[in-house]
Amino acid sequence: MPLNRERPASTSSGNDQGSDVESSSEGRDNLTSGSDQECSRDSFTSDSSSKHCTPSSSPPKTLTMDEVIDCARDLSNLSLAHEIAVNPSFHLERNSLPHNSLWKLVRDTVHKAFWDILESELNDDPPEYGQAITLLGEIRETLLSFLNPGANRMRTQIMEVLDMDLIQQQADNDAVDIHGLAAYVITTMEKLCAPIREEDIRKLRENTSNIVTMFREIFRVLDLMKADIVDHEIRNLRLVLHSGGTAVEYERATFQDVLDKMPSALDHTTTWIKSALELLLTNIAPEQTEGQGKEQKVIPGPFQILNTAFLTILRWDYNVAQLPETLMADEVRLREIQQKLQQCQVVNEVLLIVYNTIGGPIQGLPSLSDRLKRMTSVLLDGMHNHNFNLDEALQGVSAQICCELNKTLTERSYTSLTPELQAILKGQICSITQKTNPIRTLVEDRVQHFFKAVISDPKPQLKIEQVPAGLTAIKPELTSIAAKFIALINYNRIVYGPFYADIIKKLIFRSSSPAADPPQDTAQEAVPFN
Known part of the structure; x- marks a missing residue:
């Protein structure tokens, strides 16, 4: 399917907005190749004749209306290509208006009026065929649009049978066979439809008594066939995009076209990376130069800067700041990853509090742990909705947990929880809404260290399974979230690595010594990954 100026009116990415893109060793190119210790200063200063290795931006200028339209088209095509490449569930979905909406x-009402007019015309004596001929003309054009370029025989047959001039002459002489033409249309649809539509075609054949109803159903099935063809083209295009790095080249080149027309297209990305660099510089202590007692400023390596920037996305406040331009196509997926991660963290915090408070009597009961986890997850479902009250939800969680604990303790011949202990447990569970809560801080820090280790490792698949102590209760969810996040950012590295390299090069040189040349070993002495 060509990436033209228009995209489908309504698309659906399925319930699973997360990407199934596999991590690739190509993701280590252009800032993802090797470690920071292997990134020399020369790699940031040498010129390159490759367009993709040295992204460029034009001087600021006023955009014309045509250039604005071109940018909008490029961004639309970029977004569509990215969605097809990273989302295997992406498909065309028919427009469905809300049941009670004005639209x-x-x-x-308009459709009913049209079909009522058609029925009235066909029931006249003699019948009027104006509306029916118009419908047949639309049907003919739709059938022709389904044909491959080489289907000349069927094209000729459709043009001969649905000859509008001949049908008009027959209508003028009250000799047109509407039922016969409709039957031919259904037969042709059967030859062109996907196997999934065979049942719809069969029902069309069985309901030929009312010509108006039959025409209405023909148009309904034709709409479904249009969607089937678009979905088929999307699948074919996905294969093309995945072969030989076509998707990467297309997205990178398209974004460069946007950047050429609109140099500000990397402003948010620059701010994002700059913030990561400033965060690292704040946490890195200066080194003492041997024999001189002088402090030398240590500049983080580019790989470390970019990893730190990606980590901030997990805690991104979408109400305060806009995502970097290079990540906007994945905003829905990144939001979902963040929300699932936050919910898992709360579930883990609740379970840690329960087991630390109750202790021995409930240790070694995996079935109890699974029940408490499942119960908590259900009660916290939708916790990111605007109308969700987390305090009330946690009160409900603590009440249910106390009931489940009392039941288990009784079954194991232990004393039920005292009212005082229940009050303590409920208070501790409800207190995790506070940012300074020690259990919450512990879990969030360990999650961040886990993701940092996964992002920094050349083989993240191995690190994903190494969940830190205290997070084992949510290991299945955490590994799934990490896999999706790594797949997204690794694909992002491949596409936008040259742009990141250009930004980081400028930021590093600006942050280094005010001398004309930066220190010779600046990049080589970058702080290694933890």
Whole structure:
């Protein structure tokens, strides 16, 4: 399917917005190749004749209306290509208006009026065929649009049978066979449809008594066939995009076209990377120069800077700042990853509090742990909705947990929880809404260290399984989230690595010594990954 100026009116990415893109060793190119210790200063100063290795931006200028339209088209195509490449569930979905909406009422009213007019014309004596001929013309064009370029025989047959001039002459002489033409249309649809539509075609054949109803159903099935063809083209295009790095080259080149027209297209990305660099510089102590007692400023390596920037996305506040331009196509997926991660963290915090408070009597009971985890997850479902009250939800969680604990303790011949202990347990669970809560801080820090280790490792698949102590209760969820996050950012590295390299090069040189040349070993002495 060509990436033209228009995209489908309505698309669906399925319930699973996360990406199934596999991590690739190519993701280590251009800032992802090797470690920071292997990144020399020369790699940031040498010129390159490759367009993809040295992204460029034009001087600021005023955009014309045509350039604005071109940028909008490029961004739309970029977003569509990215969605097809990273989301295997991406498909065309028919527009479905809300049941009680004004738009649906207007549409249904107009459609009913049209079909009522058609029925009235066909029931006249003699019948009027104006509306019916118009419908046949639309049907003919739709059938022709389904044909491959080489299907000349069927094209000729459709043009001969649905010859509008001949049909008009037959209508003028009250000799047109509407039922016969409709039957031919259904037969042709059967030849062109996907196997999934065979049942719809069979029902069309069985309901030929009312010509108006039959025409309405023909158009309904034709709409489904249009969607099937688009989905088929999307699948074919996905294969093309995945072969030989086509998707990467297309996205990178398209973004460069946007950057050429609109140099500010990397402003948010620059701010994002700059913040990561400043964070690292704040946490890195200066080194003492041997024999001189002088402090030398240590500049983090580019790989470390970019990893730190990606880590901030897990805690990104979408209400305060806009995502970097290079990540906007994945905003829905990144939001979902962040929300699932936060919910898992709360579940883990609740379980840690329970087991630390109750202790021995409930240790070694995996079935109890699974029940408590499942119960807590259900009660916290939707915790990121605007109307969700987390305090009330945690009160409900603590009440249910106390009931489940009392039941288990009784079954194991232990004393039930005292009212005082239940109050302590409920208070501790409800207190995790506070940012300074020690259990919350512990879990969040360990999650961050886990993701940092996964992002920094050349083989993240191995690190994903090494969940830190205290997070084992959410290991399945955590590994799944980490795999999706790594797949997204590794693909992002491949596409936008040259742009990141250009930004980091400028930021590093600006942050280094005010001398004309930066220190010779600046990049080589970058702080290694932990």
